[in-house]
Structure formats: structure tokens, C-alpha cells
Amino acid sequence: MVTHPTRLTPPVQCVPLHDPESRLEGVIVIHSTALGPGAGGCRFWSYPDMDRARADALRLAEGMSYKNALAGLPLGGAKAVLRRPEGDFDRARLFHAFGKAVAELRGTYVTAEDVGTSVADMQDVARATRHVAGLPARDGRAGGDPSPWTAQGVFESIREAAAFALERDLGDLTVAVQGVGHVGADLCRRLAEAGARLVVADVDPDRCENLRALHGAKVVDVDAIVGAEADVFAPCALGGVLDARSAQRIAARLVCGAANNQLARPEVAETLRRRGIAYVPDYVANAGGIISVSAEYLGEDAADVGRRVAAIAPRVVALLERAAREGRSPAAVADDLAEEVIAGARRPATAAA
Ligand code: NAI
Secondary structure (H helix, E strand, O other): OOOOOOOOOOOOEEEEEEEOOOOEEEEEEEEEOOOOOEEOOEEEEOOOOHHHHHHHHHHHHHHHHHHHHHOOOOOEEEEEEEEOOOOOOOHHHHHHHHHHHHHHOOOOEEEOEOOOOOHHHHHHHOOOOOOEOOOOOOOOEOOOOOHHHHHHHHHHHHHHHHHHHHOOOHHHOEEEEEOOOHHHHHHHHHHHHOOOEEEEEOOOHHHHHHHHHHHOOEEOOOOOOOOOOOOEEEEOOOOOOEOHHHHHHOOOOEEOOOOOOOEOOOOHHHHHHHOOOEEOOHHHHOOHHHHHHHHHHHOOEHHHHHHHHHOHHHHHHHHHHHHHHHOOOHHHHHHHHHHHHHHOOOOOOOOOO
16 A cells, blocks of 8 residues: 655654464554644555555554644544454454553554444454544444545535635536545535536446446546546545656646545655646545544534534635745645644643553
């Protein structure tokens, strides 16, 4: 899986995970606890070796520090990356063992779902620790699947960024969506309801067919979506989609989507700027998920989540305005702002064990 660092700084804590009995192998990286306990999901993926898994964890943990800081959350950044074992394994046992490792960190790390993990996995984690979110919602509290909140934040970001950068309304736009899973499909529904035309691609053809039937989306090959004729490109699959080559192929004038770590390398942001493409940094637009997950952990309700998610799009516009004013890429400006927030609040982790 390709991910990239923004400005990689040394992690606060790197905790190896190794339990042969449950076949747990991986790492928890706590990148920053300046704003509160390090929060970030648990990725479960087939990595060829631990070096690759650790590199992914480092970059993802750093990304969480930036995302949480700019979303105004009382949380630092962290991530767990677990290697998916070859062959048969007892999934419940593995995630229970992971939960025990999280418990030992006594609240400096809060976990949740990420690519490859589910609510059921987090329920196994919760048998060993309370420092876990992404569990089913209860008693009117925040919780449950965070994807709709992520889609809402991305949708509103696209709408407001298009009004600012393209000076056009959604009803007048074509949006190319790469990856129509949980977030991408929900985003398509919102875009279609707002009158936008859709172009979609996914490695799973059934998902595209569904959107063609529901919203009249045009379906293109996965290799064609980056260069598809569209006003907006919304990456909602996996990371690393914006590289030197794709940055030259993008036909859209605005890039805004949910996928984490979209830039294969930081300098691609500058290439996009020079091509006159407004790039909304992924971790600013896609913060709805962690906002929902953190509200669950902090015991807040859906209204708190709605208030924070509603602040995403105005933040995006402020970012684009400042980037245009300073002649810099929005990604560089966002990183600066996040670092300012973190530097302004250096204090130890606060979660009780
Ligand atoms: P998902 O797994 O439900 O959907 C991803 C979709 O992308 C799948 O339909 C998959 O078939 C498709 N896909 C994979 N490779 C592709 C390719 N090369 N070309 C086209 N399609 C491809 O995941 P979900 O939850 O929708 O997340 C999407 C992205 O947003 C991920 O990068 C995730 O890390 C990020 N994200 C998700 C959040 C959430 O609340 N679910 C929160 C913040 C970020």
C-alpha cells in the first residue's frame, strides 16, 4: 500500500507487537500526544515484511496528528498496523491480543477501524481495553459507521471549494469518483442529489453498476478515471494516487476526495498548483470519520459531530484562499497550520488508564 509522509518527524513511541500464539504481528506508532491521546485506526493488511508495515504506520500516524490537529480535536496522532497472517488464523483471538497491547498503553493510544478492520474486530479489541472506538452506537451517543460523516465532509468541501476555485455550482459540474465503496458511494448519492453528473470507477464492477442504475453515473475503466473528462476528481479508493504521472493526466480543475495519503510525494502538490489545479488536502476534507470516532470515545453526541463536520468546508475554503494569496500549494499551507496547532499545545497525553 502506497502512502507518503508529509514532513516526517520522529515518533513519540513505536511499540512492536509480537504474539506468536495469536499470530499478532505489527506495530503501534504514537506520533504525537501534544493535543491529547494519540488516536488513529488499526490497519490490517498483507505486508511482505515488518519494515514495510512500520513505514506505513509511521506515515499514517503522522497524518493522524495533522488531521486531528486541524479538525480541532483534543487528540494526538497514532496508528496501528497489523500484518495479516498467511493461511488460517483465529481472527477474534488476534484482535483480542491486539486489544491487550492497546490496554498496556494505558490510554496514550486510542484505536478504531481502518482499512481491513471491522466493527466486529473492534468488539474483540474492546474485550481487553476501553481505549477503542468504532463500536456500534448506543443510547443516542455518537458511534457506528463513520463513513457517512466522512462523505458529508467531503461533499460539502467539494461544493464550497468548487464555488471558490471554479466559481461554479454543483448542478453545473461533473465529478469523477475513484473508488465507490463506503465513502465513495455515499458521496455519489449526495452529489447526484445536488445535480452533479457522475463518472465512476472501481475494481469491483458491481459497485459501479449499482451507481449507474441509481444515479445514471457514467462508468469508466479504473485506469481511465484519473484522466476522465470532469471538473472535479474525487479520490476515494486507496492512497498514493497523485504522483508525478497522474498529476499531468488529471483533467479536472479541482481535486477533493476521501482517500488518505493521496499525494505519492509531497512535491506533487506543487505540480498540481502549477497546472492550475486546486488540491484540497485529504486530511482536511476527510476528517468526518475521525470526528465521529473521537466523539464516541469522548462520550459526545451526534450534534457535536455535526457541528465539527460542518466546520470542515469553511476550513477548506479558508485554506484555498490563503494558499492562493501566498502563491503556495494548499497542502503546504495545511501542514503549516497543523504544525502551529500542535506546537501551540505541547502537553502530555491526558487519557486516564
Ligand atoms: P472501502 O473499502 O469501503 O472503499 C474503497 C473502494 O475503493 C472499494 O470499493 C474498492 O473496490 C475500491 N478500489 C480499490 N482500489 C481501487 C482502484 N485502484 N481503483 C478504483 N477503485 C478501487 O473504503 P472506504 O471506507 O470507502 O474508504 C475510502 C478511502 O477513504 C480510504 O482511503 C480510506 O482510508 C479513506 N477514509 C475513509 C474514512 C471512513 O470513514 N470510511 C475516513 C477517512 C478516510
